[in-house]
Amino acid sequence: MTLLAGLAIATALWSGVQALNAQARNSYDAATAAISGGGGRMLLAARGGLFEQDLFVKLRRAGVEVSPVLEGASRIGDKNIRIVGVEPVSLPRRSPIAHMRKRADILDDFLTGEGRAFASPQTLRRLDLAEGAQPQTERGRRLPPLTALAEAPPGAIVVDIGVAQRLLDRPGKLSRLILADDAALDEARLKRVAGDALRLVAADDDSELARLTDSFHLNLTAFGFLAFLVGLFIVHAAYGLAFEQRLPTLRTLRALGVAAPNLVAAMACEIAAFTFVAGGAGLIGGYAIAQALLPNVARSLESLYGAQISESLTLDARWGLSGLVMAGAGAVLAAASGFAKTMRLPPLSVARPIAWRAAHHRYLRRQAAFATIALVAAICAYDFGKGLASGFAVIGFSLLAAALFLPVALAGFLALSENLAHRPLARWFFADGRQEISGLSLALMALLVALAANIGVGGMVEGFRQTFTRWLDARLVAEVYFEAATPADARDIEAWARGQPDISAILPVWRAKTRIDGWPIEIVGMTAHETYSAHFPLIEATPDVWTALHAQDAVLVSEQLARRLGVGLGSALDIPTSRRDWRARVVGIFPDYGNPKGQLRVDHEELKRYFDDASGVHYGLRVSPDATARFIDNMQRRFDGAIARILDQSELKSMSTEIFERTFAVTAALNTLTLIVSGVALFASLLTLSDMRQARIAPVWALGATRRELAALEMIRVVAFAAGAAILATPLGLFMTWCLVAIVNVAAFGWRLPFQMFPTQWLMVFLIALCAAILAALIPVARLARAAPTELLKVFSNER
Amino acid sequence: MNADRPTGSRERLGAAMSRRSALILALSSTSALAQGFGGLGANAPGFKFPQPGTPLVFPKDHGAHPDFRTEWWYVTANLKGTDGASYGVQWTLFRFALEPNSARAGWTDRNVWMAHAAATDAGEHLFAQKFARGGIGLAGVEAAPFRAYIDDWLLETRDDSSGAGIERLRVSAGNGNFAYALDLTATGPIVLQGEGGYSRKSDAGQASYYYSEPFFMTEGSVSIHGRETQVSGRAWMDREWSSQALAADQQGWDWFALHLDGGVKLMLYRMRSVKAAPFFFGNWIDADGATSPLMRDDIAIAPLENMHIADRDTPVRWRVQIKSRGVDVETRPLNPRSWMATEPAYWEGPIFFSGSHKGEGYLEMTGY
């Protein structure tokens, strides 16, 4: 039963996480494939961003069959959407959207009159809009009537390419070209036709979302695996116990002449059956977990990366199969030692009394040896590399090492206490505790891992939260932030704002996009102002950073970008611009938490000079704080549709914080689940051990201890063990925090947070561990306290 | 085309643009229009309609007429290679206005262009199709100097031409499997069909503007699966534009464009209806360009042999008779599998004929 439950829980957590990842990845693929069809190739602007439509015409006139796409971010109300402009007449047949060509009414409507805006039913629901509605975008452009189309990618609104250019205010611009299935195009031909303006990529490479979100998913996978490991501890413990219990039967069977391989084969069949039952139950549980966590994951991914994840879980056979394979692998791993023992089992064996002490010492030596091996592996992983995988390997191996070492440490502690104890019951308590370690150790190891993970992740998240909040305070200094609908509107608003008495500064925050080494990069302009020079947080900077930045050819680089490009202060950086590469000197490095893209900060004038397509619509305004509300009101009344979005500082901060909270909500949920699983493991172990415990306790009871006394001791022992695990978990958790902060975060996101400690969290975890132990021990101990004497007397029964 | 079947927009476009469809369009009854094909099936207000007595003006009318709903430029050529083999080539460009006032700026332009191209020899029939939106320079037709294009497929005035007409053209098209480039040189005048180019299609008053240049001599090269051959021969160009639609009971048609030895050109077709007896129409064009319409009783067209092509029975040999002219010939295709698996799909390919007269030409069959 425990075996089944453990395996099912392990499989559930693992497959739940896998389901989430698969769902997200499918959605990314769907987003790309919905337009271009799976696979195939496409052309992108070589320097990132958009390119001229003329290039498309040139290619087509040269006989290259391509179909244009323009994509851009927009908003309807407060919901982010992606506008996708397609050209249905030339879309390759493989594109799912090309199916609309088969429906005359749809195609006619799309290409005539005001056109149509296709959105998947899910997207319509999310926008809370009905078919036929014509909402306005933040730029004040009215969409064509919305029409439901199942093939439309999630989170996107598909319109005609010309409509997209109008909605996104990008006349004559395209973001990519999809090559028809059989279009012959090689680099040489591309260069002949389009010069070096475009680059040819496989459609799969383009999934920027997949790239940006990789680390997010690796995180999830790592936690899923951690949970799986904890589950495996249970399975292993349960199987070991079951094996010990049936050892006499196995001996008898061997004595009756059953060959060892046959026994193992029979046991393997049994394991296979377990795998199916438990794996199946696990898959159902995994589905439920994924279903429960999906909305949160979807919102995290949306707010972090703008990725739209379909919220109706669809899973394929591959997912189910992988879950079963994991369950099977887990079962085999857990049962391997039993199989090996069976193979070695001699047909005739003297029923020797179990030499507990010798076995105990062997057990401790083995644990210590494995712990050492795991520790060495952790050190190797640390030395080996600084990547995400090695970071997780360090964490994994050190958790394992600590877990394996836990019984040794507990045994040592108990031996020491035994020597110090005088009262006979106390001495028995400690001595007997040592004996119980091996039975409880797997559950305790699971608890240790779960507690350490809680401390580790909790510390990282809390550290991040504090750093992030401080950083937001420093970064968001302007009182008002607004985004104009169009650059022209921006000019109008700017001109008006200049005359306003409440305004002390107008800070254009224009943005452009480029790509360095294939990585998407934002370039943000800054004007010379005290807002920046006095507040803008920098990690490293040249002494004259602000003067230098506004002088010439200087940039500030975000921490993650600097790390990725391997640049530091004083390095020269070649930035692809609209015209040519711009060589600039790095004068400062700034933290840019939560931004999946790289960011460069440059002088406002230089941005204008180098980037023709810089979107000049974002602004910060310094307004006297008490006038802010009135000012925003004024501005909205006056400009209305010309303002795409306007926020005051606190709104922006709370939005950012909310995104942050969501990001870690899933991590926290998985963490809690892991802890619950380890609690279940402890409970299961105690329950299965309680029969054995009676045999140990009955003589003491017979010698004159009360049941209540003994039950209390049992409880104290479990609690003490849990406390021991929690105490060991604290330094381990701190180490894990350090690994997450110094290795994993750096590799995954590119930023390094200061390492902080949160003792109240430790206390919480300690209390949680005690509570978990008490809860887990409650039933077995209560059973003992109320055991009828006859129950205990069975131990002495001669006819047993 | 089977009009009983609900058709997709593109097929509908295709039906309307299949060159001879305009003829059928002209013959369709007004009641059929009311049966509702959606946009193109109805007499859409806002489009212009052909008016009798309107003289065609060249070179202006070689160009596009965006006030009209459908329009096409159609070239077929019967060729002989230096290798002694026979070849056929088709180049077709269609324009469809989705809405009146279709000529607009950029992506708001409401014209969709479609092109079909094919190269045929006795063993192969290779074809390709292209679609393009108007307004942004992917496809279009300019009158003078004449230039029709869609992507890299061209039908345009040759560099060595001085005139503003269509006397000296170059046509080219292809995909990865085939390609051709031919010089077309007119050896006879443009032929105005019907009443000075106003081609009446039904008693109900439906009509199209229609002219042809059947007197092209041509030479150039055809390449099939990378094997290029120098070729020469005769070509025929049709031009037609209108705004009217198809009949609902129309089942399909069989259309012949024949070069008779001696310089006479003959255009004939049979329209098959699910309701009525087949309808015949024809035009006898003398070597000097003089035309004489052929009355329906004068024409007999009958299939002699069917073949199973593209999952359907398609006639491949025909008996064609024109009693008043003593014509009684049997046609046979250069390649019976000249199936255009395009949208819409139809049979179109070079044919030979013999009997009372000898010669070559092109056959188009739809609705099988």
Add this chain to the structure above:
Amino acid sequence: MSIHATPEYLEALRKSAPMLRVEGLRKSYSTPQGAIPVLCGVDFTLAAGASLALTGESGSGKSTLLHLVGALDDADAGEIFLDGVALTLLSERARAALRREKIGVVFQQFNLIPSLTVAENLGFQARLAGRYDAAWQDELAHRLGLAALAARYPEELSGGQQQRVAIGRALAVRPSLLLADEPTGNLDEATGDNVLALALDLVATTGCAFLMATHSQRLAARLQRRVRLDGGVLAAQ
């Protein structure tokens, strides 16, 4: 104060009374098939320093009677007086105290505590009862031949040695009553005889009452009195 209440008088009374008196003891076990009577009115007495062998078939209720007398289980009816104290009147706590202070038990499976050394096992009950007497324990160890094994653990001992530890543990507390349930059942004949001889020797030294359940007539013969449990009642032999 009446003369009857003086401590001297009470002590004299207790000495004159039997150490163990069992009156009308009944016990049945409930099973799915209904209650199965095991003891149907058992009466006997056992004086300090006396020894009694309880014989009977397997399953005749010997162990049950021993458990009841050892304050390990409750009777359905009847009374047991141990050193003048009626067991049914005692609370769980008092019964536990009685067990550790007045009763020594030796089981067939020895039931030593595997995590404690021989010395610790020997002294366990005495310490539990707060009556640890180092000199007495040394003497016991010596007389049981365990002196050299004091630091060993039970798993390192032979069966005979383990049972000797169990006897030592039971007597270390100087109990009023020593109970033994098939104490030699797991030992070969020679070892069993040897162990029993030691036990009887020590019983004589301490002057406690000794009740032993056994199915072996040969062993039973070595005790002062013998009774046979048959059909839930005792029959003298």
